[in-house]
Amino acid sequence: MKIGSFEFNMRELAGSFGDFGTLFPLAVGYIAVCGMNPAGLLVMMGLANIVTGLVYRLPMPIEPMKVLAVVAIAQQWSPSMIYASGFAMGMVWLFFSVTNIIGHIARITPVSVVRGIQVSLGVLLAVQAITMLSDSWVLAAVSIAIVLVLRENRYAPATVVLMVLGILIMLAKGQLAQVTFTGLALPPMTAFHPSEVWDTLVLAGFAQIPLTATNAVIATAALIAKYWPERPVSERKLSFNMGIMNLISPFFGGMPLCHGAGGLAGQYYFGARTGGTNIIEGVMELALGILLATSIISLFTFFPTAIIGAMMFLVGIELVSFARDVRLDLDFIPLASTVVISVISNMAFGFLFGLGVHYLLGRLGKRPAR
DSSP states (O other), X not given: OEETTEEOSHHHHHHHTTTHHHHXXXXXXXXXXXXOOHHHHHHHHHHHHHHHHHHHSXXXXXXXXXXXXXXXXXXXXXXXXXXXXXXXXXXHHHHHHHTTXXXXXXXXXXXXXXXXXXXXXXXXXXXHHHHHHTTOXXXXXXXXXXXXXXXXXXXXXXXXXXXXXXXXXXXXXXXXXXXXXXXXXXXXXOOOOHHHHHHHIIIIIHHHHHHIIIIIIIHHHHHHHHHOTTSOOOHHHHHHHHHHHHHHGGGGTOOOEEOOHHHHHHHHHTTOOSTHHHHHHHHHXXXXXXXXXXXXXXXXXXXXXXXXXXXXXHHHHHHHGGGGXXXXXXXXXXXXXXXXXXXXXXXXXXXXXXXXXXXXXXXXXXXXXX
C-alpha cells in the first residue's frame, strides 16, 4: 500500500527490523538492570519513530545512545539518572543545532574520515555479531543463507522470515509461555533532580558527544546523501531532531535516543526506502510497550541471538564496503588511521585522530581531496 510518499508493504516491514540488533540488548539492560519502566521506554521510542518518519519521509533509525547505555547499565544507574542524561543530551544537541556548531564540525570533516567512521562501525558490528553467532553456528548459517536468498524478496523478505523463525524456535522451547498480556500499560510521568544532569554529563555524557556527532549526525547525513542524493538531510536538522526528542522523552520514561549510520544501513539493507518503515516500527514498539510491558524482557532475552547476529554481521559487511569509493592514495591514510584507533579505542578518538592525520598531510603539502 502506498500513501503519498509513504509505503506500507512487506519490504518496509522487513526494513523496520534492520536495527533491532542494537535495541534488544540495551533495552533489556535498561529494564532489567536499571529498573526502567518498559512501557515508558518502548512507547517513547515508538512515538519518536512515528514522528521522525512523518517529518523526514525517509527511513531514520531511532536508537539508544550507546556510551550512555553501556555506562548506565555497567554502573546500575537509577532511572532518574537515565532521564537526566537524556535531558542533558537534548540540551547539547539543540544548542549544537541552534548555533550550527555541528554544521561547522561537518564542514571540516573530510570524506575519508567519514568513511573511516562508517568502516569502523561495520567492523565493530561484525565483531559483536560473531560473538552472537557463536550461540548457534547452525542457526547462524541458516540465517545468513536466508538473508542472502530472500533479502530482496517482495513477498517473503529476509527479516520477516527470520523474525517468524525466531518466534517459532521460542515456541518450540516453551519460552513464549512467559510472554503474556496482563493489562494495558501507559508510560509514567517521570522526573529527575537537576544535579543529576551535570553528574551524568561527567560520568558518560561528555564521552557520548563525539560519538554521536560522528556516527549519529555526520555519518548518518553522509549515508542519507548516498542512498537518497535527491533528498539530503543536513547535520543541523539531525542535531535539532535529537535535541527535541531528548528534551521531551525523559519526562515520560524514555531513554536517551539518537540516530545512527549502522541502523540506517541495516534498515536500507533489508528493504527500507520510505518513512513507512519508521511508522511501522513505531507502531510495533507502541504495541509492545502498551500490551506486553510486563513480559517484554522475556521476549527480548529469549529471542535467538544467532539470528540477530547474522543480521548484524551482514550489515557490518555492508558498512565496510563503503570504503570502496575512497582512493588508495593519500585519502586512504586518514581512513585507515580512523579505523585503527576507533577499533582499538573508540570512535570519538578515531575521529579526532583521523582528522588530525588529514590536516597534518595538508600542512605537509600532501592534503588528500575531501
